[in-house]
Amino acid sequence: MRPTHPRPHGRNISRLLLATLIPLASATAQQVRTGTVAQTYAELCASCHGKNLEGAQAPSMLDDVWIHGGDDESLALSIRNGFPLKEMPAWSAALPEKEIRAMVIYIREQRAKYAREQTVFAKPAESVTVKSLLHRYRLDTWVGELKEPYSLAFLPTGRAVMTEKLGRLFVIENGKIAEQPVSGLPEVDTGGQAGLFDVVPHPDYAKNGWLYLAYSDLQKDADGKAVSLTRIMRGKLRDGALVEQQTIFQAKPEHYVKAGGVHFGGRIAFDRAGYLFFTIGERGGKMVAQDLGLPIGKIHRLHDDGRIPADNPFAHDAKTVPSIWSYGHRNPQGLAISRETDQVFDAEHGPRGGDELNLVEKGRNYGWPVITYGMEYNGTAMTELTAKEGMEQPVTYWTPSPALCGISFYTGDLFPKWKNHLFVASLAAQELRRVELKDGKLVTQEILFKDLGRIRHVIGGPDGALYVLLPTRIARIAPAE
Ligand code: HEC
Structure with a gap:
């Protein structure tokens, strides 16, 4: 470089x-x-x-x-x-x-x-082979003509489901997207950064059919003004509809914030023990991320049916939100759990110059906005504090901010040298990064490609390929001969 x-x-x-x-x-x-x-x-x-x-x-x-x-x-x-x-x-x-x-x-x-x-970065067009550090790969369009796909999940049935930010959920079968979106979805706030976010199957999906969704729930406050907040639900797919819907997490009405706006988080991940983790951004409220009485700016942990686990760090204090697992987060738009180490990582869309990858641990404070490696977007100073007693340091941070979004660990077999590496999507920088971690520390990172548009998410498929969510399509990355 x-x-x-x-x-x-x-x-x-x-x-x-x-x-x-x-x-x-x-x-x-x-x-x-x-x-x-x-x-x-x-x-x-x-x-x-x-x-x-x-x-x-x-x-x-x-x-x-x-x-x-x-x-x-x-x-x-x-x-x-x-x-x-x-x-x-x-x-x-x-x-x-x-x-x-x-x-x-x-x-x-x-x-x-x-x-x-x-520096010249790879910009793989259709059917062009790219030689990255560890593997040669090809990027092809898997499903096209989409509108802001947000998340993708592969089901054990061989099908996949995909959310679009504007509130639609689609089934994809054999690389073909259903003509009609799944019906019966809740009303979603789609203003600003709000929308329909993650879709994730239950670890036992083959047995129980539960599909989990994170979305920006639209409500009215006491004065009739539109307010919204990230809400988690689950339901089952039946005949093109989402049925048997249940709320898994919903904040108290007084914790909702003016609709639209910024920082919803909205990622979901299950650990191997079956606990459900999800993220909520601080909705632009900054200091609220430090307030354990509020659900915003936090990563939460629940049983798969929404019950509070007895060993949650703030479960036994009437003044705290019992689902909180960690706090001091700005906008965690990526969440991934290593199958190798069971460690939980979040990718945090930071302020200007302060995007972070964090190793998320029970009850810890990740510091926003008291400590940060960034400044305000308009270029005015925020704080000189980048570290403080009682607050966690990120695994790594990026300046300038790539605007991090979805992350996931690669567990497939098609790219053996990428096994257990973390893949990181970014919006503004339009980069797909490969990040190698060891003992919770950064070892190396590589930009696999750049400038194909804002990347919302990246996830491995059951076929071992990597699937990348671009603004109007899902691209598939497979080894080049
Ligand atoms: C009057 C000229 C002058 C101005 C004005 C000035 N600098 Fe410098 N700066 C220098 C010189 C000369 C050096 C090299 C010092 C040396 O050779 O040891 C330097 C060195 C530095 C270094 C260390 C570079 C290194 O290689 O380690 C930094 C950082 C720096 N300046 C930042 C700034 C910033 C920020 C400002 C504005 C707030 C600024 N400078 C304003 C003349 C200036």
Whole structure:
């Protein structure tokens, strides 16, 4: 990935020039800055480091060559203290810590953007062979002409079911999608990020036929205003309809939030013991993710029929929501349980620069919004805190944010070297990532392809192929001869 690029700089900046170059802000006390980090950069740094961080009198910050260390802490230290002897001002007087933190994120983003521009990623069109690090693969359209497919599940009957965000559930048989959607589905809020989310069969589906759905449940509050929240139900497919419907989780009416909007979570996963895990995002409420009295910004755990397991961490306190398993989550749009280790992982769509992969453990606090590796979307600073006692660190995080969505472990046989690797879908970055974990830690990762559109989910089929949900189709990835 390292770009070959001449490094434009001249370290020996003359003393004469300097007097005019050092911006006044470095000499004044901290002001309240209201601008974005890009504006701060343009105002205070561009004169020496170049308009696009490409370097001028001061070194480039795009080439990943660092004199004083390129990790987050070293960068913050360089900015805070400067190098007065080398004509780099100390910025601690002008920039509060959270602004320095935002600047570090900004430098990372710009550097990654630059590296992307220098790198050619696979963009497999129909029937084109791609050679990835471990396997050669081919990507073909499996089912086309879809509208925002959200989730896909293979049933032991040989059929598959697929949800679309706009509220429809379809049966797919032998690669052919049914003409009519399954009837009898609940009313779904589809505004903003709301919609029909995950569909997952019961681990014993062959015996009991239960299909679980996560969706944004539309209700009216006391004033008649539309409110919604992620709700979990189950039902059975019979003659093209969803019958015997039961509610598995529904929040109290007072916990519903204005309909539409953001951060619903909406993923479901069963562990090997048969417990049902599901995610609810913080609905944009930030600090609410820390409140154990609210179901939002949490990962929950239930028995398959909705009962509260007696060993849930907050099950015995009248003030807490008893289904909570872990908290401090922003928008967990991906959830996967390793069949190899039984570890639970969530992929969290973070703020700008702070998408996380977390190893989710009982009763733990994942820190949002108190700690984060990101800043606000508009480029204003949030906090300088990336770690805190009592709050978990992610397995890894990504800056810039790929906008993570569905994740799943590959357990098939068609790609032996991918066995038990985690596959990660992303929306904004349009990348499919392969992530290798060991003992809950990141070993390697690879971008398998990019730029085929926003990817909602990725899941292995019973045939060992990988199925990828793109904006208008499901693609199938199989080994190339
Ligand atoms: C007056 C010129 C000047 C301005 C303004 C300036 N810098 Fe620098 N900066 C330098 C020079 C020169 C160096 C190289 C120091 C060295 O060679 O040891 C440097 C080094 C750095 C480094 C360390 C680079 C490395 O290779 O380890 C960082 C990070 C940095 N600057 C960030 C910033 C940021 C952020 C701003 C704006 C808030 C800024 N600088 C503004 C001149 C400047």
